[in-house]
Amino acid sequence: MTARFEIRQTPLAGLQLLRRLRLGDERGFLTRLFCAEELLAAGWDGPVAQINETGTGLRGTVRGLHFQHPPHGEVKLVTCTAGAVLDVAVDLREGSATFLKHFAVELSADNACSLLIPQGFAHGFQTLTDDVRMIYAHSAPFNAEAEGGLSCRDPAIGIDWPLPIVNLSARDAAHPKIADDYRGLAA
Numbered sequence: 001m002t003a004r005f006e007i008r009q010t011p012l013a014g015l016q017l018l019r020r021l022r023l024g025d026e027r028g029f030l031t032r033l034f035c036a037e038e039l040l041a042a043g044w045d046g047p048v049a050q051i052n053e054t055g056t057g058l059r060g061t062v063r064g065l066h067f068q069h070p071p072h073g074e075v076k077l078v079t080c081t082a083g084a085v086l087d088v089a090v091d092l093r094e095g096s097a098t099f100l101k102h103f104a105v106e107l108s109a110d111n112a113c114s115l116l117i118p119q120g121f122a123h124g125f126q127t128l129t130d131d132v133r134m135i136y137a138h139s140a141p142f143n144a145e146a147e148g149g150l151s152c153r154d155p156a157i158g159i160d161w162p163l164p165i166v167n168l169s170a171r172d173a174a175h176p177k178i179a180d181d182y183r184g185l186a187a
């Protein structure tokens with residue numbers, strides 16, 4: 001455990017669950033959302049190229065499943081700062097022992113957890129409350145031409161979304177299901 005983060009491994013190699021440790025006083029609290037020195041231990045060994053925020057109003061909304069094609073792969077640190085989501089990462093790494101397996105975990109403003117997602121994973125979430133805010137730290141800049149997506153309803157991935165899916169964007173609804181001969185993303 002480092003000074004400000006508790007780092008836990010998941011069953012998918014490289015995918016880690018971080019819990020931010022709060023410094024509190026009578027005014028409230030302080031947590032670090034990112035710390036290059038401390039997250040080196042979790043495998044984030046490069047710059048933060050971009051930090052994004054998304055807001056999602058309606059409970060049950062799904063965003064994803066998104067990834068960046070090589071050589072524009074990225075490490076992503078996903079944090080919920082308002083409300084709660086079921087956050088999902090899918091292993092797309094070619095040759096991985098957990099290829100096409102997924103890991104799902106609740107991230108919320110209250111549980112102070114973040115998911116550190118290595119290159120080669122698709123990411124998505126379903127909001128469990130209204131008025132969700134998500135913060136993403138990306139290790140590489142967004143590249144629209146390298147964007148890839150998978151269907152959040154693909155039985156080959158088998159995500160058990162807890163709520164009926166609402167508000168899926170046209171783009172996310174159009175993502176393809178995985179072909180039988182899909183080999184994944186090269187390292």
Ligand SMILES: Cc1cn([C@H]2C[C@H](O)[C@@H](COP(=O)(O)OP(=O)(O)O[C@H]3O[C@H](C)C(=O)[C@H](O)[C@H]3O)O2)c(=O)[nH]c1=O
Pocket residue numbers: 050052054063064065066123124125136142169171
């Ligand atoms: C990621 C990104 C997107 N965009 C543009 C592209 C689209 O025109 C618009 C919305 O993008 P998208 O539909 O990918 O946004 P989300 O569906 O909210 O994707 C987000 O949620 C899912 C679950 C994720 O994993 C993505 O990393 C995260 O960006 O913003 C940018 O201009 N810059 C960026 O860095």
